[in-house]
Amino acid sequence: MVSLPIFIMMIGILTSVSHITTVPWNNEPTNQSVATLTSDTSVSFSNPNQVHLSKKGDYKVKEHHEWFTATQESTGDKQRISMLIREPVGASGKLPAVVFMHGAGYGTSDNSFGDVANDLSSTGFVTVVIDKPVWNTSDLTRDYPASAKAYEQAVQYLREQDNVNPDKVGIYATSESTWISAYLLEQDKKIAFQILLSPMVNSPRHSLGFLAAQDFALVGANPGYQSIVRRLFSTDAALFGLNNIDIDTMKASAYAIPTFVAYGSKDVMTAQVEGTQEILKLAHQAGNWNVTVRNYPVANHVLRLGDEAESGTPLADHYPEDMTNWAVGQVNDLTQTTERVAGETIRQSIAVPTDLHARPTLTIYMIGVHAAALLFMLASIVLSIIALVSKVKCMIKRKGRSLGFAHGFGGILLMITGTTLATLVLFISGLGQVAVGVVKLAWGGAPEPAGMIYWSWPVIQIVSTLVVWAWSRIFGRLFEVASLRGLTKVHQGGKGKELSAEEESMIREQKAKPVLASTRLGRALFVVTAIAMFCILLVFAFWGMFVY
Incomplete structure (x- = not known):
């Protein structure tokens, strides 16, 4: 009852981002030709x-x-x-x-x-x-x-x-x-x-946009990867001081x-x-x-x-x-x-995308979401290294748990983070293989069977959806544990039955038990890693991963 609304909310946000960042593109007319006279x-x-x-x-x-x-x-x-x-x-x-x-x-x-x-x-x-x-x-x-x-x-x-x-x-x-x-x-x-x-x-924006779109299709790239071209060549390069892309x-x-x-x-x-x-x-x-x-x-x-x-x-x-x-x-x-x-x-094969133009808002959002993902990933890596060092010290000194994760949240965090990062690696690998195929094609080589550059996109979509569901289950579990600890209830002082000293003591004892982790380091690692993984999902959403 709790996880499903969270999943719907998260998937709704990501799907909305994918649709809002979609750049329309008209490939018509296709298969144009000019008949030579001899x-x-x-x-x-x-x-x-x-x-x-x-x-x-x-x-x-x-x-x-x-x-x-x-x-x-x-x-x-x-x-x-x-x-x-x-x-x-x-x-x-x-x-x-x-x-x-x-x-x-x-x-x-x-x-x-x-x-x-x-x-x-x-x-x-x-x-x-x-x-x-x-x-x-x-x-x-x-x-x-x-x-x-x-x-x-x-x-x-x-x-x-x-x-x-x-x-x-x-x-x-x-x-x-x-x-x-x-x-x-x-x-x-x-x-x-x-x-x-x-x-x-044509201008570099239109010429290179045509080149990438046509070659992505020729090497057999999934249409999802081809949608990346539309977003990439809608970048407002002038924000970076680059003015070549729209020369006359x-x-x-x-x-x-x-x-x-x-x-x-x-x-x-x-x-x-x-x-x-x-x-x-x-x-x-x-x-x-x-x-x-x-x-x-x-x-x-x-x-x-x-x-x-x-x-x-x-x-x-x-x-x-x-x-x-x-x-x-x-x-x-x-x-x-x-x-x-x-x-x-x-x-x-297709028309030159002369309707492509710079989109400043899209570019600023692209910079923001990628920068946030990078910063939180770096912060997560730093905290992970600190946590690893702390765990090694505790093991040597036999002082118990260094992070103090409760209710299995540590293992769950490790599994979901690994899955999200594996999906990111698959995305980068698929895009890299598309780029290699395009370069070989451009130099006169023959196209090879599509393979990974086609099937990787729907696989990433499925895995990303499952990752969102897994995160919704984690957040639902956090809410459940917090409820059992009485942390979601608001005490109405002066109204209703007064609690005895023993009941007050039990409530305080329950609230004192950790919901997520017993240490600040554990709680910080969980929160920063969760934000980093959500930023990665936002990156996927920006490139159209949640357009089904």
């Missing part, structure tokens, strides 16, 4: 004046390093950046040039773009690959405007070289750097052309120049259909109709065939030839004769 990805141009068009491999390539210093204006931090410059041996006159822009990670001039930079240089281009400008930033705090200025320094370096045509300098941007290229093209109107590899067209990348100036866009059909990170549509729309707004889109079968996010985690993974078939032929045609001001959109049919 499966042939080759690029060719009308050449009435019979201009010599160099091909990949026409020139040998020589390399040398230069250095410059890039400054992050917001902090004043400086980074000495290496530039690896590749030049075609024997090429005469003023040559076209390309600056390469890094995607995610921490690439250097020596370990990035080696094959594609060599391909372009063997075609007659001077190419520059620089160390990724990162200063003291992380992936979360990356300074995109400052990065754009660092790449601009590399562009200016090329323009100042005697063997480079300053009007024929383009960029090669991949993935994350297509956010940076939007800033670069806004400040430098003289960039001649751009090659975009798997461009992230949808600018017509970002696509105002001749643009070559390359996708891979196995790319699970990029919204290709909506990306293509937005690029064409923005380019046309800027008056640019010179946009070529190619989708390569079997290729992944970085246009490689196979798992990018393995060394030596080759580029997609025909991509190096198509890309270099397009660049040669552009710098010679020729008119393209092949189809603008070609290759494999462009597909996209």
